[in-house]
Amino acid sequence: MKFHTRKPTALAALLLTATFAFAGCGSDDAGDSGSSAEGGDSGGGDLTLTMLPKNLGNAYFDTSTTGADKAAEELGADIEEVGPETGSPDAQVSYINTVAQQGKSALILSANDPDALCDAIEEARSADVKVVTFDADTNPDCRDLFVNAATSEGIAAKQLELISEAIGGSGEIAILSATANATNQNAWIEMMETELADNPDYADIELVDTVYGDDEDQKSFDQTEALLQNHPDLKGIISPTTVGIAAAARYLSDSEFKGKVALTGLGTPNQMREFVEDGTVASFALWNPGDLGYLATYAAAALVDGDITGEEGDSFEAGELGSFEVGADGVVLLGEPFTFNADNIGDFDF
Missing domain, CATH: 3.40.50.2300 (Response regulator)
Incomplete structure (x- = not known):
């Protein structure tokens, strides 16, 4: 199994506003990702995170991972991006199993199926891995939090x-x-x-x-x-x-x-x-996938640190995006959709 990893980068587009809200969808290659048998981490802290999008080589998820990298850098966390080349639940299961075996602090996942991943996720959670879904959710019973782009x-x-x-x-x-x-x-x-x-x-x-x-x-x-x-x-x-x-x-x-x-x-x-x-x-x-990845990373850190448990009414800080509250069924809402126009469209690549 290949682990595709990415080092934190600063993306100017992610600094547009404190509500860098976007978005469901894109294509292209996985930026500056590399690969190694161990799954190289970026960052340098005790907080270890794995980012598992639906598939690699998709510019939408490249952008969400760049947002996650930025948040991880601010948090002093280690983060890696792993994932299959094609989007299917079966292809994601082996990566979830590896996260459990490695004992990572948290998994940040865009699920390819709401139910098919639940057994693997439960194994990870049994190993004290916090699981935050973003972009696409699982059954609420399967994870700790879902970071939703927009209602x-x-x-x-x-x-x-x-x-x-x-x-x-x-x-x-x-x-x-x-x-x-x-x-x-x-x-x-x-x-x-x-x-x-x-x-x-x-x-x-x-x-x-x-x-x-x-x-x-x-x-x-x-x-x-x-x-x-x-x-x-x-x-x-x-x-x-x-x-x-x-x-x-x-x-x-x-x-x-x-x-x-x-x-x-x-x-x-x-x-x-x-x-x-x-x-x-x-x-x-x-919705903006960069902010989505950024928020999901801060949510994962808050779970690992014990600042929140995922219960309705919990609140946490998410860096430049501000404060967020956990809603019903463990859902955290990023905000309203982001508007693209001639003034800002050149700042985005997905």
């Missing part, structure tokens, strides 16, 4: 806020979603519909259509074209899916609607950069 309510509210700003608070809008049965997408859409109906700030905004691109690039591109043909007065599109927003932006950028029809939603900086820089998209949102 469904926060994601829905942010997208409405951005589209309202983009269209001047009035006009027809549409939603380009993923699949018709996507649980998270449907929850966000339902919350947006409720907010549009109940919030007087949005009284002049009308949702005229919701279509589905099935998280396929070409279908999402075609659905964007259909929306614009079917609704000639359309002023804005919300696409709460990274595939959909990129496809819609590509269509708009090379059409007569560029600069006339606004687009926002959930995307990653690397896929949206060209469309922000050419003026197709003013802003979009996502």
